[in-house]
Structure formats: structure tokens, C-alpha cells
Ligand code: SF4
């Protein structure tokens with residue numbers, strides 16, 4: 548994929564919103580990959596955590612909003628503990644989820660989950676799911 552970069556694209560409104568919501572300096576990341584190497588949820592992700600931040604650094608937020616990775620982030624902060632630059636990716640993932648929920652609506656439609664499966668959910672998982680996956 549060829550993408551023409553410009554200052555306006557790299558520092559677009561969505562990038563600024565992610566920075567503001569997460570409180571993180573996106574440009575601090577120098578792509579060492581330690582976050583991705585240690586992420587316990589990486590096996591289920593379609594973009595590695597380091598790829599998420601790289602895409603956002605380049606202003607390619609739509610790619611990240613379309614990815615499953617922010618929804619699979621368990622907010623365990625292993626990446627934060629390993630990052631030599633102190634980047635808290637879990638907060639960046641949360642900011643991306645928040646923007647996706649505001650702009651696109653719920654990620655998880657509770658009504659579509661079969662009642663028999665819902666009955667099996669631990670109550671805590673149910674409440675956490677509401678918080679994480681719905682606006
Ligand atoms: S560990 Fe930190 S500096 Fe390294 S790629 Fe991940 S976010 Fe970037």
C-alpha cells in the first residue's frame with residue numbers, strides 16, 4: 548500500500564485525540580518491539596502493539612480503528628513495564644477503543660449473544676464486557 552505522507556496527515560485530528568485521551572507521547576516510541584515480544588495477547592491480535600503505535604505515528608488511524616487488536620488488549624501493562632521509553636500502550640489502546648465506540652457505536656452487540664452463552668458468563672466478565680465493548 549502506498550501512502551503519501553504530509554504534516555497534516557501525520558498530525559491529523561484523530562492522532563491528536565489519541566494523544567489527548569491517552570496522555571502518551573506517541574513519538575517517544577522508537578520501535579524496539581519489546582512491547583510486542585512480551586504481550587500475552589499478541590497471538591490473538593491482527594496488528595502487534597508496536598505496529599499499532601507505528602501506524603498512529605504515521606497518522607494511519609483508520610487502519611488501527613479497523614483492527615481487532617485494541618479490543619484484544621487486556622490492559623495488563625506488560626508492554627508498559629518492558630518499554631524503555633515508558634510508553635503506556637494500554638492507554639493508547641483504550642483511547643483507540645473510545646474513539647471507535649464514539650464514532651462507530653458498540654463493538655459487541657449484547658442482544659446477538661445467545662441467551663444460553665450469556666447465562667454461562669461470569670458476572671464480572673459480563674460487566675467488564677459492557678464497559679469495554681459498548682459506548
Ligand atoms: S516497547 Fe516502547 S519503544 Fe519499544 S516498540 Fe513498544 S512502545 Fe515503542
Ligand code: SF4
Nearest residue numbers: 586620621623624626
Ligand atoms: S497492555 Fe495490552 S498491548 Fe500491552 S502487553 Fe498487555 S495486552 Fe499487550
